[in-house]
Amino acid sequence: MFHRLELISFKLCPFVQRAVIVLKRKNIDFDITYIDLNNPPQWFKEISPLGQVPVLKVGDDVLFESSVIQEYVDEITPPSLQPSDPLVKAKNRAWISFGGDILMALHAMVTSKDEAISNEKRAVVLGKLQQLEAVHSGKAFFNGSEFNMIDAAYAPMFMRMEFIKNLTAIDLLEATPKLSTWSQNLLALDCVEQSVVPGLPTMYKGMLKHMDGYLSTLLVD
Ligand SMILES: N[C@@H](CCC(=O)N[C@@H](CS)C(=O)NCC(=O)O)C(=O)O
Incomplete structure (x- = not known):
């Protein structure tokens, strides 16, 4: 048995969502504590080494x-979501890290006030998506027919791309058909759907407006 798990979250954070998807997929009971990242409480500053979410409390x-959180959760609840072949697993880890870079570029695209910079970031995102398309299996999930850790790691990115498509008509997956199908497969899963608060699309739109970036000028309604 293991300690009760408490995940410290910010509702809009795609990195927290990666951990939640694994927890949900594995049917693990956990507590979730939401903080406001714009005004983090003192106790959070004391426990979070980088001042970032997610943080997972495991007892003390x-x-x-x-x-790291995804892997810990996976390891304490076999069977593993990681592919068994060490080389495939290592490659997946590398592409999970690559996905973090796409999330950062996407955030810069969404929040940048300057049209040229936002478009530049969009080009960075699109370039990285082409690289990802080139290494995707072309099957239902990244490696094939099975849902693995890398699928949990990419679902939050696809959810945000879906929000952007619905809010601005920009379809970032237009030129990457394998990723487009992968996205649809991931967004249809219960563990993905249940990994965010129900009002997230509205919150995301609110964030876009609040950031007042170039993308907020493209909102369709
Ligand atoms: N590499 C980190 C990134 C986490 C991250 O960027 N979290 C954002 C929220 S989505 C955050 O806490 N930002 C606050 C800050 O950097 O001060 C991870 O994968 O957990």
Whole structure:
């Protein structure tokens, strides 16, 4: 048996969502505590080494970094979501890290006030998506027909791309058909659907407006 798990979250954070998807997929009972990242409480500053979410409290111990949390949760609840072949597993880890870079570029695209910079970031995202398309199996999930850790790691990115498509008509997956199908497969899963608060699309739109970036000028309604 293991300690009760408490995940420290910010509702809009895609990195927290990566951990939640693994927890849900594995049917693990856990507590979730939401904080306001714009005004983090003192106790959070004391326990989070980077001042970032996600943080997973395991009894008195603290874990940070979404991929580390995902792996810990996976390891304490076999069978593993990681592919068994060490080379495939290592490659998946590398592409999970690559997905973190796409999330950062996407955030810059969404929040940048300057049209040229936002478009530049969009080009960075699109370039990285082409690289990802080139290594995707072309099957239902990244490696094939089975849902693995890498699928949990990419679902939050696809959810945000879906929000952007619905809000601005920009379809970032237009030129990457394998990723487009992968996205649909992931977004249809219960563990993905249940990994966010129900009002997230509205909150995301609110965030876009609040950031007042170039993308907020493209909102369709
Ligand atoms: N590499 C980290 C990134 C986490 C991250 O960027 N979290 C954001 C929220 S989505 C955060 O806490 N930002 C606050 C800050 O950096 O001060 C991970 O994978 O966990």
